[in-house]
Amino acid sequence: MNKEEEFTKKQIEDIKKNALNNWLDYADNYEIAKKNLKIMVKGKGLYLYDIDGNKYIDAVSSVFTTPCGHGRKEVADAVYEQMCKLEYSPSLKNYYTEPPIRLSKKLAEISPGKISRSFLVNSGSEANETAFKIAKQYFWQRGEKSRYKIVARRNSYHGSTYGALSATGLSHPREPFEPLVPGFIHVMNAWCYCCELGLEPDICGLACLKNMEQTVVWENPDTIAAIIIDPLPFSHIGYPVPPEGYLKGLRELCDKYGILLIFDEVQTGFGKTGKMFACEHWDVVPDILVIGKGFSGGYLPIAAAITTPAIADGFWEPGKELRHGHTQGGHPVSCVAALKNIEIIEKENLVNKAAEMGKYMRESFKNIKNYPIVGSVQGLGLLFGIVLVQDKNKKRKINPGLGAGKWIMDRCYEKGVIIRENSDVLAISPPLNIGKKEADIIIRVIDETIFEAVRHFNLK
Numbered sequence: 001m002n003k004e005e006e007f008t009k010k011q012i013e014d015i016k017k018n019a020l021n022n023w024l025d026y027a028d029n030y031e032i033a034k035k036n037l038k039i040m041v042k043g044k045g046l047y048l049y050d051i052d053g054n055k056y057i058d059a060v061s062s063v064f065t066t067p068c069g070h071g072r073k074e075v076a077d078a079v080y081e082q083m084c085k086l087e088y089s090p091s092l093k094n095y096y097t098e099p100p101i102r103l104s105k106k107l108a109e110i111s112p113g114k115i116s117r118s119f120l121v122n123s124g125s126e127a128n129e130t131a132f133k134i135a136k137q138y139f140w141q142r143g144e145k146s147r148y149k150i151v152a153r154r155n156s157y158h159g160s161t162y163g164a165l166s167a168t169g170l171s172h173p174r175e176p177f178e179p180l181v182p183g184f185i186h187v188m189n190a191w192c193y194c195c196e197l198g199l200e201p202d203i204c205g206l207a208c209l210k211n212m213e214q215t216v217v218w219e220n221p222d223t224i225a226a227i228i229i230d231p232l233p234f235s236h237i238g239y240p241v242p243p244e245g246y247l248k249g250l251r252e253l254c255d256k257y258g259i260l261l262i263f264d265e266v267q268t269g270f271g272k273t274g275k276m277f278a279c280e281h282w283d284v285v286p287d288i289l290v291i292g293k294g295f296s297g298g299y300l301p302i303a304a305a306i307t308t309p310a311i312a313d314g315f316w317e318p319g320k321e322l323r324h325g326h327t328q329g330g331h332p333v334s335c336v337a338a339l340k341n342i343e344i345i346e347k348e349n350l351v352n353k354a355a356e357m358g359k360y361m362r363e364s365f366k367n368i369k370n371y372p373i374v375g376s377v378q379g380l381g382l383l384f385g386i387v388l389v390q391d392k393n394k395k396r397k398i399n400p401g402l403g404a405g406k407w408i409m410d411r412c413y414e415k416g417v418i419i420r421e422n423s424d425v426l427a428i429s430p431p432l433n434i435g436k437k438e439a440d441i442i443i444r445v446i447d448e449t450i451f452e453a454v455r456h457f458n459l460k
């Protein structure tokens, strides 16, 4: 038996073998998976336990999904109760269940501005598909049928389904599936540390926003339905805070040309930035807010595109219903899990706690900046992105051939701290109820592992 005394050695061997033989997954490095497949079997609070009995601090909230931590009995109880009452009946067309209605009301309360009409789905990708369809049909039935394009940004991720992937501005997930959906246009992101134009933020005059407007004008604004952005760009580029005036300017640009603004907060929603939604930091409200991941705390799959009455009302007229839907969208049991998750976030004041602990951890991360390979420590609240560089002065990204980010992530793993790495950007996003003890361990482990990487790769 392993330390958790749940599986015998033989069972563990069989499970790992079966995973390799019968499973198809997006594995970053199949060789590593073959050597040591990490299979989590238990979670409690900030901790995860694998099948071999190892204990880890989940410093990335299981891909940014568990703001309240693991193993919350109150969520399990609520789910069990709903399952016993009514496990499933659809919320489509003719009749509905009660939990999605209760959840939609709650979302209206916690969402910014007039965002108050929810369309519930099962994943962040589906929620972005929904947002595009809302935007396109909204214009289509107003007689503005030429508005079919969606403007998105390079270096942003919006999901793996065809529309969401077409909006995604990363070549790696797109390449095998080209050509993608027509009508998706990409512009530069607002990433000052690695500005595509090589400009410095204090003198650039928001060149990224100008670039957006030039593209909109060039494409002809009357052909554009929506602009989608992640207001705090996602883990892949390490949550760079947008330059002052960018989001307000983007809102004005959309209003000027009658384009809908979509904020993809799948990764940044539910308190991680120190506000319930990241866009609240800049007081900018989109026309459609997209949420997922932390929405149910990871307890069950659920996501949503939420819009304003001004847009949603158009779909209530006879014959004008939104031509979109998923059999299990607004699943009553997932809705109950999401409601309980939000209740915990509110009751335990986790958004403010995330802001406080974010400050504490950011202060402690300051020393990490002294390492020659750490270019920038970005983010807001409890979302941290550490950008690894080859040359600090030239802000040149570290040679990807080294695999330094992955090396650091794997060493942290061995030391019992789970972080994430994409393109040599380290991402850290602990659950919102993290205490100083675990925060200090995370920082110490990352600090010493970066130190080891500098020596290992001989980077001075």
Ligand SMILES: Cc1ncc(COP(=O)(O)O)c(C=O)c1O
Pocket (backbone or CB within 6 Å): 122, 123, 124, 125, 126, 128, 157, 158, 159, 160, 230, 234, 264, 265, 266, 267, 292, 293
């Ligand atoms: C910003 C953002 N949007 C959309 C998605 C897609 O969500 P899902 O994986 O639930 O489809 C993700 C997932 O990582 C994301 O980070």
